[in-house]
Amino acid sequence: MSIKISAKANTKATIIQAGLEIMLEKGYSNTGIQEVLSTSGVPKGSFYHYFESKENFAFEIIHSVQESWVANNLPTLQDGEQTPLQRLRTYCDIGLTSLLTGQCRKGCLIGNLSQEMSDQSEVLRTALSHVMTARRDALAVCIAEGQEMGEISRSFPATELADLFDSGWSGAVMSAKTEKTVRPVEIFINLMFGYFLKADVQPMSHRYSAA
Amino acid sequence: MSIKISAKANTKATIIQAGLEIMLEKGYSNTGIQEVLSTSGVPKGSFYHYFESKENFAFEIIHSVQESWVANNLPTLQDGEQTPLQRLRTYCDIGLTSLLTGQCRKGCLIGNLSQEMSDQSEVLRTALSHVMTARRDALAVCIAEGQEMGEISRSFPATELADLFDSGWSGAVMSAKTEKTVRPVEIFINLMFGYFLKADVQPMSHRYSAA
Numbered sequence: 001m002s003i004k005i006s007a008k009a010n011t012k013a014t015i016i017q018a019g020l021e022i023m024l025e026k027g028y029s030n031t032g033i034q035e036v037l038s039t040s041g042v043p044k045g046s047f048y049h050y051f052e053s054k055e056n057f058a059f060e061i062i063h064s065v066q067e068s069w070v071a072n073n074l075p076t077l078q079d080g081e082q083t084p085l086q087r088l089r090t091y092c093d094i095g096l097t098s099l100l101t102g103q104c105r106k107g108c109l110i111g112n113l114s115q116e117m118s119d120q121s122e123v124l125r126t127a128l129s130h131v132m133t134a135r136r137d138a139l140a141v142c143i144a145e146g147q148e149m150g151e152i153s154r155s156f157p158a159t160e161l162a163d164l165f166d167s168g169w170s171g172a173v174m175s176a177k178t179e180k181t182v183r184p185v186e187i188f189i190n191l192m193f194g195y196f197l198k199a200d201v202q203p204m205s206h207r208y209s210a211a
Numbered sequence: 212m213s214i215k216i217s218a219k220a221n222t223k224a225t226i227i228q229a230g231l232e233i234m235l236e237k238g239y240s241n242t243g244i245q246e247v248l249s250t251s252g253v254p255k256g257s258f259y260h261y262f263e264s265k266e267n268f269a270f271e272i273i274h275s276v277q278e279s280w281v282a283n284n285l286p287t288l289q290d291g292e293q294t295p296l297q298r299l300r301t302y303c304d305i306g307l308t309s310l311l312t313g314q315c316r317k318g319c320l321i322g323n324l325s326q327e328m329s330d331q332s333e334v335l336r337t338a339l340s341h342v343m344t345a346r347r348d349a350l351a352v353c354i355a356e357g358q359e360m361g362e363i364s365r366s367f368p369a370t371e372l373a374d375l376f377d378s379g380w381s382g383a384v385m386s387a388k389t390e391k392t393v394r395p396v397e398i399f400i401n402l403m404f405g406y407f408l409k410a411d412v413q414p415m416s417h418r419y420s421a422a
Contacts, residue, residue: 029240171382
């Protein structure tokens with residue numbers, strides 16, 4: 001029985017992984033279920049054995065992307081061996097490397113599906129919104145820690161800096177994907193870390209009193 | 212003869228406008244040609260009289276969106292009655308009002324299609340990339356003017372600030388669309404104009420000598 005369950009879970013994970021790869025490049029609407037099944041080597045017709053609908057399939061893909069982010073990216077933002085500013089920089093460097101490796105194709109599934117599906121499916125919009133909130137919350141915690149130790153500007157609340165950081169990053173990745181160059185992402189990194197997040201550029205009049 | 216040409220041009224413009232509205236909400240792949248024709252009251256089957264293909268139709272829509280931006284938004288960035296910083300702020304306020312009016316649906320067609328189609332169609336990717344470059348160039352000219360008159364930070368080249376401004380704006384609009392709140396856009400505006408663009412937050416060591 002446990003072997004059966006495990007085999008079923010493996011097949012489902014294989015279909016999700018194949019769907020993720022295809023959806024990342026083609027978007028939701030252009031992703032054909034038959035192509036996903038062919039790629040994953042799963043017999044045709046078995047899709048609805050694992051997923052209620054294409055929407056449910058995309059929901060599970062989003063869930064899997066976020067699980068992978070929690071396992072692989074979140075630890076960087078929580079890494080006690082680095083200062084908060086270093087963690088944010090490492091986090092960006094990992095994203096930049098991934099873009100370069102993929103030759104600026106694909107971008108970020110969460111961003112891609114947000115643009116394509118937010119007005120089309122309330123189920124997917126809600127799932128995407130939860131992912132975005134979780135990521136910004138994690139950025140805000142890291143930024144707040146950097147503010148506490150005086151490494152990051154305290155001119156604005158950590159949650160607002162996290163919002164801008166996330167918006168700027170997402171927009172830069174979107175531009176990189178369209179212009180097929182990582183330059184917008186490099187500029188984002190240079191300005192954020194060379195200037196905007198730095199504590200020493202706070203206007204004196206806005207500075208909090210030292211803790 | 213001129214009446215015929217004009218009627219044809221009008222019909223084409225009507226189809227483009229209907230296509231724009233539908234594509235803005237549904238994306239490229241989910242936009243059906245029949246729905247576009249029904250909405251615009253044009254007889255079925257006449258689509259290919261006006262457009263070579265669906266891709267060519269989307270290309271013409273992108274072109275029309277940019278023409279409209281040049282007519283309606285670019286003048287704000289060049290308005291001699293306002294200072295450069297005021298122009299940028301008005302430019303953002305117009306965008307924010309548009310998002311609020313549309314209840315955070317739709318977003319920006321250029322951003323939407325960029326995410327969806329950049330890896331699917333080189334024709335559309337190139338068109339979108341040209342639009343993005345033109346917009347960023349216009350932002351950079353305005354920002355450079357503000358730097359010259361000492362109103363905008365000179366810590367970084369105008370082109371790089373324009374890049375960050377554009378990335379941050381696009382990312383914030385994307386978040387607004389997914390989260391169905393303009394809060395990310397408001398935060399972007401607050402931080403950009405309250406802090407990041409302001410000349411008085413330059414670190415002293417980076418400041419250019421006064422002109």
